Amino acid sequence: MNRVDVQSSCSDDDEADTLSVDAALLKMLNAVAEKSGSEHIPLTSAVDRILAAPFLSPINVPSHRNAAVDGYAIIHTDLPSSGEIKTLNIVGRIVAGHPYKGRLKQGECLQIMTGAQMPDAADTVIMQEHVEIHDNTIHIDARHKNGQNVRQAGEDIQQNHTVLEAGIKLTPPQIGLIASLGISEVHVKTPLTIAVFSTGDELLSLGEPPREGCIYDSNRYSMISALKKIGCKVLDMGIIADDPEQLRSAFKLASNSADVIFTSGGVSVGAADYTKQILAETGSINFWKVAIKPGRPIAFGHIDNTTFFGLPGNPVAVMVTFYQFALPCLQKMMGLTTPLICPTIQAKSTHSIRKIAGRTEFQRGFLSKNNDGEWEVSTTGKQGSGILRSMSDANAFIILEHERPSINKGDWVITQPFSALF
Known part of the structure; x- marks a missing residue:
């Protein structure tokens, strides 16, 4: 025998029994559901929060008929016929916030500013550039139409109509829209609580002195910042040693305290990778090999009612698998009905890239x-x-599709800008 009988591993170019990226994501999405819970918060704190219920307008917008331009408010029956010029007497001036108290009569007009409330009887505004002014009168011709340059009450938003649908993330324009309706509090979904810890005896916390054979934990900080960026509450559980009892206690605490658990490392087949063993005892967990580079070994499932993501231990693999798998699942659990748009851009590769067909690769570019x-x-x-x-x-992922072979210089490739993710 001139070969050692080896098992397949995540370093192989082509490993059996792997899921495609799309298949793995679909399995995850089908296994998670929106979490319940909502709260009322001040509008000033609501940006990036998710609306919990349809938002109905309590008022008409505009709340009153108003002028769309600076000009002169008239009664439409004073509009001249074809070929005719009419003279109307200016009897006052209206500015926004100061309604006219009288009633306009036939043969009269009122100078009116944009946004000012239309007076009773008046129903048409002549733009100031379209009149001739002589002493205290205006002259108008037949080019004008009944009702022109007037915004009707409720023309933009009608009272009791839905303004914003449940499940949208509130952005600055939507905050402004709500404020325009006079609302100071909004009903939003409660943020997900996420427990995060790293595993491994080789990991050092920030502030610890360097030790031979050890590295500083970076994965936890990447995950925590990514989770906070999308509005999650984070329970930082630190570093858990490669010890079955400590891991068992950590999973119990996390599952009792959080909606989701994130770990990095310990989902491979190493002798000290106890995460897999403990999860098999405490939850319903799938250990998948996904046809992706980097990030092939992934654990996913549930411990009681808590969703679990066991991401790989290598730092780049953590970030790739978080954004390609975990983020879409978290958005569904958050109740987000308008997920982040992550556009891709076709770009020319400036050099060749080695690639094995049969897996999706995420190069950093x-x-x-x-x-x-x-x-x-x-x-x-x-x-x-x-x-x-x-x-x-990097500022983008270079996404090399599942069946695509190596890339030559000048070939077009798919890129995913980080600006849509981060």
Whole structure:
């Protein structure tokens, strides 16, 4: 025998029994559901929060008929016939916030400013540039129409009509819209509570002195910042040693305290990877090998009513799997009905990229426009899953599709800008 009988591993170019990226994501999405819970908060704190119920307008917008331009308010029966010029007496002036107290009569007009409330009887506004003024009168011709330049009450929003649907993330324009209706509080969904911890005896917390054979924990900080960015409450549980009892206690505490648990590392087949063993005892967990690079080993499932994501241990693999798998699931659990739009851009590769067909690869790249105005992308150095610098220097993923082979310089590739994710 001249070969060792080995098992398949995540370092193989082509490993059996792997799920495609799309299949893995679909399984995850089908296994999670929206979490209940809502609260009323001040409008000033509501940006990026998710609306819990349809928002009905308590008033008409505009609340009254008003002038759409600066001009002169008249009664439409004073409009001249074809070929005729009419003279109307100016009997007053109206500005926004100060309604006219009298009643306009036939043969009269009122100077009116944009946004000012239309007086009783008046139903048409002549733009100030379309009149001739002589002493205290205006002259108008037959070019005008009944009802022109007037905004009707409720023309924009009608009272008791739905203004915003449940499940949208409130952005600054929507905050302004709610404020325009005189509302100071909004009903929003309660944020997800996420428990996060890293596993491994080799990990050091920030502030600890360096030790031989150890590295500083970066995954926890990446995950916590990503979770806070999308509005989650984070329970930071620190670093859990490679010890079955400590892991068992950590999972119990996390499942009692959080909607979702995130861990990194410990989902492979190493002798000290106890995460898999403990999860099998405490929950319903699937351990998947996904046809993705980086990030092939992923654990996903539930501990009681708490969803669990066990991401790989390498820093870049953590970020790739978080944004490609975890983020869409979290958006569904948050009740977000308008998920983030993550557009892709076709760009020319500035150099060749080695690629094995049969898996989806997420290279880290820098996307820019060349002198011809075309999008182009270059990789950010070495692409190993433990090289976080390649992620830090990048501004986009280069997505190399499942069946695509190696890329030649000048080939068009799909890129996903970080600006839509981060």
